Amino acid sequence: MNGVEQQTVIYEKAMDLNFLDEIYHIPGGEKIKDCIQCGTCSGSCPVSWAMEETPRQIFAMIRAGMRDKVLNSITIWTCASCYQCMHRCPQEIKITDIMYMLKRMAIRENRQRSKNAAALSRAFFEIVNKKGRNHETSLMAKVVLGTNPLGGISLAPVGIGLFTHHRLPMFGKSIRDIKGLQKIVAKAKEIGGE
Amino acid sequence: MRYAYYPGCSLEATGRPYEESVAAVAKALGIELVELEDWNCCGATAYMSINEVLSFSLSARNLCQAKKIGDTLVTACSACYTNLRKTEAYLADFPEIKGKVDTALAEAGLRYDGGVTTKHFLQTVVQDVGLDRIKSLVKHPLTGLRVAPYYGCQIARPYGIEDDADNPTMMDKLLTAIGATPTYYPLKTMCCGGSLMGIRKEVALRLCRNLLLCAQQYDAQCIVVTCPLCQMNLDAFQSSVNKTYGTNFNLPILYFTQLMGVSFGLDSKGLGLNDCIVPATGVTAKYA
Numbered sequence: 001m002n003g004v005e006q007q008t009v010i011y012e013k014a015m016d017l018n019f020l021d022e023i024y025h026i027p028g029g030e031k032i033k034d035c036i037q038c039g040t041c042s043g044s045c046p047v048s049w050a051m052e053e054t055p056r057q058i059f060a061m062i063r064a065g066m067r068d069k070v071l072n073s074i075t076i077w078t079c080a081s082c083y084q085c086m087h088r089c090p091q092e093i094k095i096t097d098i099m100y101m102l103k104r105m106a107i108r109e110n111r112q113r114s115k116n117a118a119a120l121s122r123a124f125f126e127i128v129n130k131k132g133r134n135h136e137t138s139l140m141a142k143v144v145l146g147t148n149p150l151g152g153i154s155l156a157p158v159g160i161g162l163f164t165h166h167r168l169p170m171f172g173k174s175i176r177d178i179k180g181l182q183k184i185v186a187k188a189k190e191i192g193g194e
Numbered sequence: 195m196r197y198a199y200y201p202g203c204s205l206e207a208t209g210r211p212y213e214e215s216v217a218a219v220a221k222a223l224g225i226e227l228v229e230l231e232d233w234n235c236c237g238a239t240a241y242m243s244i245n246e247v248l249s250f251s252l253s254a255r256n257l258c259q260a261k262k263i264g265d266t267l268v269t270a271c272s273a274c275y276t277n278l279r280k281t282e283a284y285l286a287d288f289p290e291i292k293g294k295v296d297t298a299l300a301e302a303g304l305r306y307d308g309g310v311t312t313k314h315f316l317q318t319v320v321q322d323v324g325l326d327r328i329k330s331l332v333k334h335p336l337t338g339l340r341v342a343p344y345y346g347c348q349i350a351r352p353y354g355i356e357d358d359a360d361n362p363t364m365m366d367k368l369l370t371a372i373g374a375t376p377t378y379y380p381l382k383t384m385c386c387g388g389s390l391m392g393i394r395k396e397v398a399l400r401l402c403r404n405l406l407l408c409a410q411q412y413d414a415q416c417i418v419v420t421c422p423l424c425q426m427n428l429d430a431f432q433s434s435v436n437k438t439y440g441t442n443f444n445l446p447i448l449y450f451t452q453l454m455g456v457s458f459g460l461d462s463k464g465l466g467l468n469d470c471i472v473p474a475t476g477v478t479a480k481y482a
Contacts, residue, residue, distance in 0.1 A: 026246075027288040046385045050397045077393060080401075081239050082347035082385035083276075087359055096352075103243040117243065117393045124240035128252075132234040134203035143392050158430050165469040167208045176232045180302030184251050188298040192247035 015065035023062055026101045034091040035059045041085035041095055051075040055085055055095060058102075071109065076102045077117050119146045127172070132181050135172025195322060198263035198310075199227035200256055202274040202422075203235050208430070209271065209422030211466025215451035216270045216315055218464045222331060222455075223323050227268060230259040236277040239389050250291060251298040253281035254306045258299070261310050270315040270451070272348040272421035273388075278312040279353035316420050316450060317355050320364050325371045333459035334481045335373025341453070342379045342414035343369060344405065346424040350383040359383070365420065365450055372457035377412040381405055386427045396438075402427050403435045406443045415477045416446040418453055425449065429471045446474035456481050 024030045042054035053061065053075050061070050070076070076099055085095040106114040107121065123142035128134055144155060162168045175181060205213035220227050233256050241249040257278065260267040269275050285292045286308065299305055313321075319328065343365045351359045362383065366376040386405060387398025405428060409417050419425045429447040436443055447470060455465040456478045467474050 027284065027291055046401060047387075047390075047397055050394065050400075074394075078390070078397060080347075080385050080388045080390045080398075081242075082388070083352045084347065084383075084385070087351040100242045100246070104245070107243060120389065120392050121240040121243045124238065125244055128235045128237070128241075132232075133206070134235045134238070136204065136207040140392075154434075158434065161433075161471045162208055162426075162430055165471060167210055167469060169207055173206060175234055177302070180304075181234055181255065183301035184255060184298045184304075185248060187301045188248040188251040188294070189245055191294050191297055192245040 014068075016067035017065050019065045019067040019070075020063060022105070023098060023101065026097065028094045029098060029101065031091065031093045032059065032062065032098065035063070035093060036091060038090065040088050040090060044084045044088045045079075046082060046084065047078050047080060051078045055079075055099075059093075059095075062098075070102060071106045071111050072113055074113050076106060077113055079103075119143060129182060129185055130174075130178075131172055132175030132178050133173055135169075137168045137170065138172060140168075195224065195318075196226040196228060196264065197266050197268040197313075197318065198260040199229050200233055200236075200260070200267055200269040200274060200278070201229065202269060202271040204271055204273075204422035204426075208426045211469045212270055212422050212425065212449045212451065214464055214466040215449055215455050218460050219319070219451045219454045219458070220315075222458050222460060223319065223327070225318065225323065228263050230256060230267075231262070233259055236271075236274045238273055238277070247291065247294045247298065249277070250281045250284055251295050253277050254285065254295050254299055255302070255304060257281065257310050258304045258306045261306070265310055267310050267312045268315055268318050269312065270420075271423075272314065272346055273423060275312060275314045276348040276353060282308070282310070282312065283353065314349055314355050314420065316349070316364060316368070319450075319454070320368050321356070325367060328368070328371050328454070332372050332457045334457055336369075336453065336457050336481050337373050339374040339453075339477065339481070340377050340413055340415050341369050341374045342409035342412065342417045343376045343382055344379065344409075344417050344419050344424065344428075345382050346419065346421045347383055347385045347388075349420050365418065368450060369418065369453070372454055374453065374457075377409070377414045379408060379412065379414070381408045386424045388423055388427070391427055391431060395434075398427060399431065399435050399438050402431060403439050403441065406432065406435060406441070406445055409445055410443065414445070416448055416474065418448050418450050420450060432472050444472060446470055446472050446477055448474055448478075453478075 237249040387401040390398040
């Protein structure tokens with residue numbers, strides 16, 4: 001083949017033509033059709049080097065309907081929400097917010113690569129839903145124990161450092177009207193469409 | 195000057211030195227910060243990954259509490275700042291979201307129809323109090339102290355602090371006003387990794403290493419920050435960076451409020467200076 005390697009062809013039947021519609025569904029999401037594939041997002045991203053597909057590629061893949069590949073990509077979990085791409089996008093596409101949408105879809109569908117982030121998000125959610133505020137000490141413990149108890153040992157010096165500097169209190173504060181907050185949370189989850 | 199004040203969860207724990215120094219500096223400047231009654235978590239970046247309406251509803255509840263106090267809400271955490279500003283923008287721009295948030299808030303008998311402007315404490319200090327007044331309070335100018343001004347991402351964009359999003363200078367001017375020397379710091383709005391430290395640690399460590407290296411290259415003696423998450427990543431994980439990259443960084447990470455407090459001659463205990471993991475008193479002691 002004259003030194004040109006055969007590329008894997010993704011057949012049309014493997015494409016999900018509704019994927020783009022799902023993105024259109026989020027507020028401002030329809031602007032994705034204005035993407036000119038300029039690559040400003042990928043060039044601005046501080047973590048594109050750690051991604052499998054750069055943001056520009058992800059956007060081309062969304063438009064091509066490569067739903068599985070996008071939602072299984074480590075790219076969406078590498079986005080740190082720093083908004084640099086969104087700030088610089090000449091087409092004013094809400095890139096960071098679309099990344100959030102992809103994260104929500106991957107968590108909802110229990111995609112393999114979303115495990116760590118989902119554990120962090122869920123642990124956070126549980127604490128806040130119970131107390132109304134985040135308690136960082138509990139959050140760190142939950143995330144470490146829930147994802148990687150052995151790897152957590154390497155985090156021990158960080159935790160001890162914060163603790164001895166009075167920056168990890170044993171107990172978290174709870175808000176007074178936690179019942180009211182829980183009602184808001186329950187309703188928002190119900191109508192949130194996620 | 196009287197403002198509604200939202201501390202946010204980090205300022206009760208890892209960011210406690212920030213909370214203390216904000217309070218001390220506010221008092222010295224004659225700013226009255228009235229803490230929101232029964233405030234809740236802003237949802238940080240985690241809630242946005244679970245449910246967008248829920249995230250906006252949490253911030254909207256805080257905005258309701260703020261409105262009882264006044265029309266300007268001050269927060270010192272960049273992540274809280276972004277969430278509050280983003281909620282304002284989405285509620286104003288997307289009636290569909292506003293409708294859903296209204297329905298959720300109604301469950302607790304609340305409603306938010308706008309009217310609160312959120313400001314970062316850096317803005318309050320520089321724009322509302324002003325550099326002249328700050329200069330007049332300086333007792334120990336930080337002469338000769340070279341400081342890397344690190345703004346981080348969420349204070350600069352997408353709902354920035356009325357400054358140049360790519361090259362903000364508000365904090366540079368503040369540092370100059372208290373006698374310090376802001377160094378050239380081209381990574382001033384580059385991301386520290388934020389919550390990636392809990393998701394893809396190796397990626398976040400590299401971002402932190404770049405930030406520390408850049409500060410060192412321009413001979414900064416410390417880095418000054420505006421966000422509790424930036425502070426924690428750069429301070430508490432500095433030894434992890436050193437271990438991973440074989441580096442030898444020993445750069446104190448201070449809040450701008452801590453340096454202001456030092457220059458005002460405030461008691462160092464009330465500024466949380468002893469609670470930096472990388473000891474900070476080495477660079478601040480000579481000015482106290």
